[in-house]
Amino acid sequence: MSTKDFLSLADLDSAAVESLLDLAAAVKRQPLEYRRSLDGKILALIFEKHSTRTRVSFEAAMLQLGGASLFLGSETLHLGRGESMADTARVLSRYVDAVVARVFSHADVVELAEYATIPVINGLSDRLHPCQALADLLTLRERFGRLAGLRLAYVGDGNNVCHELLLGGVKLGLRVSVAAPHGYWPEASVVAGAVREAQHAGRPIPEIGADPGVAVEGADAVYTDVWTSMGQEGEAEDRRKAFRDFTVTIAMMERAQSDAVFMHCLPAHRGEEVLAEVIDGPRSVVFDQAENRLHAQKALLLRLLGDVS
Numbered sequence: 001m002s003t004k005d006f007l008s009l010a011d012l013d014s015a016a017v018e019s020l021l022d023l024a025a026a027v028k029r030q031p032l033e034y035r036r037s038l039d040g041k042i043l044a045l046i047f048e049k050h051s052t053r054t055r056v057s058f059e060a061a062m063l064q065l066g067g068a069s070l071f072l073g074s075e076t077l078h079l080g081r082g083e084s085m086a087d088t089a090r091v092l093s094r095y096v097d098a099v100v101a102r103v104f105s106h107a108d109v110v111e112l113a114e115y116a117t118i119p120v121i122n123g124l125s126d127r128l129h130p131c132q133a134l135a136d137l138l139t140l141r142e143r144f145g146r147l148a149g150l151r152l153a154y155v156g157d158g159n160n161v162c163h164e165l166l167l168g169g170v171k172l173g174l175r176v177s178v179a180a181p182h183g184y185w186p187e188a189s190v191v192a193g194a195v196r197e198a199q200h201a202g203r204p205i206p207e208i209g210a211d212p213g214v215a216v217e218g219a220d221a222v223y224t225d226v227w228t229s230m231g232q233e234g235e236a237e238d239r240r241k242a243f244r245d246f247t248v249t250i251a252m253m254e255r256a257q258s259d260a261v262f263m264h265c266l267p268a269h270r271g272e273e274v275l276a277e278v279i280d281g282p283r284s285v286v287f288d289q290a291e292n293r294l295h296a297q298k299a300l301l302l303r304l305l306g307d308v309s
């Protein structure tokens with residue numbers, strides 16, 4: 001990979017993302033081929049927030065590739081009592097081979113990457129969630145056999161997951177439509193970046209609006225995420241009101257293509273952003289997405305740490 005770190009799909013060119021997806025598919029098909037590929041390598045995981053999928057899939061990936069991982073809750077590090085990201089980065093670079101960081105502020109993972117001499121992987125920030133989007137692209141490609149031209153409707157909060165789907169979707173030629181209540185749209189700078197790249201590459205321009213019906217009309221995939229992300233708990237009540245009309249229902253899914261899938265990064269709140277009959281119904285691919293975190297991240301680790309082409 002041409003970059004030391006993996007902070008966003010926006011930093012890679014489309015051939016690099018396609019090639020990561022190819023490697024992820026190969027690892028998924030024949031996991032045992034790679035069981036010694038990261039012999040002796042150590043991955044540190046710095047987590048400021050809760051996690052089930054990201055933590056466990058990275059730890060399992062390292063074990064299955066022959067390496068090891070160290071989980072470092074930020075409260076147990078000196079980071080939790082004021083040591084800087086820069087010094088933490090310089091110290092960890094002397095001990096381990098790569099770091100995954102899940103942080104509140106995106107600037108912190110950028111600082112970590114700047115000062116670390118080893119690869120830094122963004123395991124979710126308030127702004128972006130590239131590991132999730134990589135697994136989502138793998139899931140869509142498996143399901144539909146292609147990515148270019150697929151229509152992805154994102155209904156809900158213009159958050160970290162939405163941002164990364166915009167950036168990653170544009171990269172591989174998806175037609176991304178976002179529907180979010182006014183005041184909760186994706187950040188203008190992220191949208192502008194995605195639009196610029198789409199225009200430059202002659203790919204479909206993402207569309208942002210406030211009408212879920214318009215976004216999902218004819219979509220191949222309908223995606224949603226929680227209305228209140230980690231760190232926003234104090235806004236939960238206001239958000240429940242603002243997002244009242246943005247629940248993904250069976251009626252909404254019926255406006256999409258007849259073979260459309262329902263997607264969610266998880267964890268989910270049934271009865272809020274999605275009804276149980278949708279997420280637990282036949283169109284839901286949410287557990288394939290969760291499984292693909294493991295395979296996609298193995299590909300990422302092999303590229304960043306293992307020199308596997």
Ligand code: CP
Pocket residue numbers: 050051052053054055124132265266267
């Ligand atoms: N989707 C996701 O990142 O899940 P976790 O918060 O459980 O890691």
Ligand code: NVA
Pocket residue numbers: 124159160161225226228229230265266267
């Ligand atoms: N948007 C959610 C995603 C969790 C995986 C959050 O940041 O809490």
